[in-house]
Amino acid sequence: MQEYSSQAAYDRGEAVCVIGAGASGLIAVKNLRENGFEVDCYERDTVLGGLWNPQNQHSPLYPNTHLVTSRSQTEIPDFPMPDDWPDYPSAAQMLTYLTSYAKHFGLSEHIWYGSEISHIEPVEGSRFEVVVKPAAGNAARRLRYAAVVIATGHHWEPNLPSYPGQDQYRGTVLHSSQLKDASRLRGKNVLVVGGGNSGVDIACEAAVNAAGCVHSVRRGSWHLPKYLGGEPADFALARIGARPKFLRRFLTDRLVKGPRRLAARMGIDVPDHGPAVEEPVRNGRYLEHVGDGSIRRRGEVARFDGLDVAFADGTEMRPDLVVFATGYRPKITCVSPRLLGVEDGSPFPRLLARMFSPKQETLAVVGLVEPGVGVLPIVHWQTHAIAHWLEVRRGDPERAVNFKTQVVSESAQSAAEPDGTSPRHQLAVDAEEYLASLGRIIDTLEQEPAK
Amino acid sequence: MSLTAWARRARTPEPAPVAREIAYLEPADLFDSDIKDDPEASPVLCCTGDPAGAAAFNASWLKRIASTGRYAGAVSVRGQGGTPAAEGGLDARAHDVVQAAVTVPRQAVLIGHREGAAWAALAAGRYPAAGLVLVSPRQFPKQPPKPVGGPPVLLVVSESESQSKEVQSVTAAYGVAPLTFAGGPDDVFKGAAADGLLDAILSWLAPKN
Ligand SMILES: Cc1cc2nc3c(=O)[nH]c(=O)nc-3n(C[C@H](O)[C@H](O)[C@H](O)COP(=O)(O)OP(=O)(O)OC[C@H]3O[C@@H](n4cnc5c(N)ncnc54)[C@H](O)[C@@H]3O)c2cc1C
Numbered sequence A: 001m002q003e004y005s006s007q008a009a010y011d012r013g014e015a016v017c018v019i020g021a022g023a024s025g026l027i028a029v030k031n032l033r034e035n036g037f038e039v040d041c042y043e044r045d046t047v048l049g050g051l052w053n054p055q056n057q058h059s060p061l062y063p064n065t066h067l068v069t070s071r072s073q074t075e076i077p078d079f080p081m082p083d084d085w086p087d088y089p090s091a092a093q094m095l096t097y098l099t100s101y102a103k104h105f106g107l108s109e110h111i112w113y114g115s116e117i118s119h120i121e122p123v124e125g126s127r128f129e130v131v132v133k134p135a136a137g138n139a140a141r142r143l144r145y146a147a148v149v150i151a152t153g154h155h156w157e158p159n160l161p162s163y164p165g166q167d168q169y170r171g172t173v174l175h176s177s178q179l180k181d182a183s184r185l186r187g188k189n190v191l192v193v194g195g196g197n198s199g200v201d202i203a204c205e206a207a208v209n210a211a212g213c214v215h216s217v218r219r220g221s222w223h224l225p226k227y228l229g230g231e232p233a234d235f236a237l238a239r240i241g242a243r244p245k246f247l248r249r250f251l252t253d254r255l256v257k258g259p260r261r262l263a264a265r266m267g268i269d270v271p272d273h274g275p276a277v278e279e280p281v282r283n284g285r286y287l288e289h290v291g292d293g294s295i296r297r298r299g300e301v302a303r304f305d306g307l308d309v310a311f312a313d314g315t316e317m318r319p320d321l322v323v324f325a326t327g328y329r330p331k332i333t334c335v336s337p338r339l340l341g342v343e344d345g346s347p348f349p350r351l352l353a354r355m356f357s358p359k360q361e362t363l364a365v366v367g368l369v370e371p372g373v374g375v376l377p378i379v380h381w382q383t384h385a386i387a388h389w390l391e392v393r394r395g396d397p398e399r400a401v402n403f404k405t406q407v408v409s410e411s412a413q414s415a416a417e418p419d420g421t422s423p424r425h426q427l428a429v430d431a432e433e434y435l436a437s438l439g440r441i442i443d444t445l446e447q448e449p450a451k
Numbered sequence B: 001m002s003l004t005a006w007a008r009r010a011r012t013p014e015p016a017p018v019a020r021e022i023a024y025l026e027p028a029d030l031f032d033s034d035i036k037d038d039p040e041a042s043p044v045l046c047c048t049g050d051p052a053g054a055a056a057f058n059a060s061w062l063k064r065i066a067s068t069g070r071y072a073g074a075v076s077v078r079g080q081g082g083t084p085a086a087e088g089g090l091d092a093r094a095h096d097v098v099q100a101a102v103t104v105p106r107q108a109v110l111i112g113h114r115e116g117a118a119w120a121a122l123a124a125g126r127y128p129a130a131g132l133v134l135v136s137p138r139q140f141p142k143q144p145p146k147p148v149g150g151p152p153v154l155l156v157v158s159e160s161e162s163q164s165k166e167v168q169s170v171t172a173a174y175g176v177a178p179l180t181f182a183g184g185p186d187d188v189f190k191g192a193a194a195d196g197l198l199d200a201i202l203s204w205l206a207p208k209n
């Protein structure tokens, strides 16, 4: 009998394992290597770039995806995008950018493609055994690493609603991630469910391509155009974030007054809190389509009935195509939930400072935040902190203990319960506060060791 | 680069984009069968305060550098050589150097001459250069940023400059002793001085990068 799995693990010494070669994984590899670590990165797909690569199976890109965050707020801090690119680059440009980042820093030679990590397990105290899922006909490979960084993203597992009668519904239903091609909308009566960025972007695609578009949204949210006061909206808002506190509210209100009134005119309840608290929808075309009737807004769906859909307000329609743009849920299956601080079966990890495992010092997760601003810069600073942390831990155990105390207290600060409006907001962070917290963590780690 | 420095910059309007003139030579362009592209050797990107910009390096630098198996490039910042003038001071010029650096195929060594040394130093505070070479720095910032990623730094000055205040402060900022080359700080592009200087730089580059 062959016992593949009992094969001895290959020991990679002080090397670090990074799981996933999306934007977050690439940034992690680059920053760990810059800090002197050997790195092996495993990617289950055959391409890099994660969700920005349409060749990645299950990529959630939909027709005409563009960034919703502007170039200067999205680019990696030490590798800017070309400054002759538009303010809001396309998904294809984002992939070009990530590919040139990988090439520039020679990352590809550290990536193992077609290698899904099926399991990781702490061994020998702080080390990890990593199991690479066997490709057809091969044995599973086992390797040991000094640390593991999980960068598997959180937009792979569709979050699907279940309405009464939905199982018997005889029309076509797609999740937003399955709508690859705008031609699927052509000539159809389309119902889009979900008011996040995906839902709103797809409703706009339907407005110009479909025969009709109904957009079902169960609550109000902030709708910002891509530009405010002549500048990219996120840039304009971030600049206000740098002003003295007493001025911020006033300046923000002034900047978003117009969009707020427009949303109200379209019958949208704008939340009381400002647009920084939860991720705003960033699409300037949407309200115009609502205004010209090419998108008709409805409240929540009540039930499905044969070929019909009934809404909570009592109205009904018969769509040719239903698109559920109801988001995603995080799903990290390669590690015991306990190590991610989860005891109750929730899909949402509870990490220290949103990145460190509360149980194992050498395990971190990156990119598992929804900051409402560009994600890549945040991941850059996260991985910067993780690389420094692993360095300090290796060389100066005493400082490491002090540091841990700090991270725990930082986490307590930012754990101020998420607004609780919707489960999806459990990954939300206030970018301003979270970056400040990352800054403090990095400062502590970079201090010269006390002699 | 510190997080604070990045946050400040990300909230400052970006300098106006310009179409930058970039001159470059790759080892294969030399049509010399003895010269092979060395995948281990970092590419090099040069800039100078000389108004000629990138073209200044055409006389001998690019060829000499490429003959060591490296990609050799030079950029003209705004208002220099073939790059149109545009608003912006020191910072915008550093931006021009970073923008040129990210178009180089791999992580590049930045070489700055005169005012170009100041731009390269600022650029190295934002972009993880593979190395930073400062040749006869002029108008150098008093407190240059810490280079990102901790690249090796080389300071090369002409004999006549070696005692100057400016050179001493650069020496102190980076904790590196200057190498000296024979000749004046301005005849670095061709002739014997240029050859000596390039020898020094290339042999410094050779083992590390
Ligand atoms: C439609 C859409 C638009 C977006 N627009 C913006 C925007 O405008 N601005 C912005 O900042 N952010 C945006 N985002 C957020 C986006 O999540 C980030 O920009 C970024 O791409 C996240 O990268 P990542 O590497 O964390 O995740 P991913 O890109 O999801 O990459 C994860 C990688 O891990 C691999 N993987 C997963 N599991 C395993 C395993 N077990 N073993 C090995 N490999 C594995 C996957 O194949 C994938 O390649 C958008 C997201 C979506 C869905």
Ligand SMILES: NC(=O)c1ccc[n+]([C@@H]2O[C@H](COP(=O)([O-])OP(=O)(O)OC[C@H]3O[C@@H](n4cnc5c(N)ncnc54)[C@H](OP(=O)(O)O)[C@@H]3O)[C@@H](O)[C@H]2O)c1
Pocket: A065, A066, A067, A068, A069, A159, A160, A161, A162, A176, A193, A194, A195, A196, A197, A198, A199, A201, A218, A219, A279, A325, A326, A327, A328, A370, A421, A422, A423, A424
């Ligand atoms: N162009 C871009 O750059 C772009 C485009 C799309 C997405 N993104 C990013 O990708 C991430 C995911 O975006 P997303 O729009 O796909 O998802 P999302 O932001 O999670 O939004 C999901 C939407 O569906 C609704 N919803 C969820 N469950 C529902 C249910 N059971 N019944 C009815 N409605 C339900 C939500 O309403 P509640 O709010 O009430 O829960 C919300 O309006 C976000 O970070 C987003 O910014 C970026």
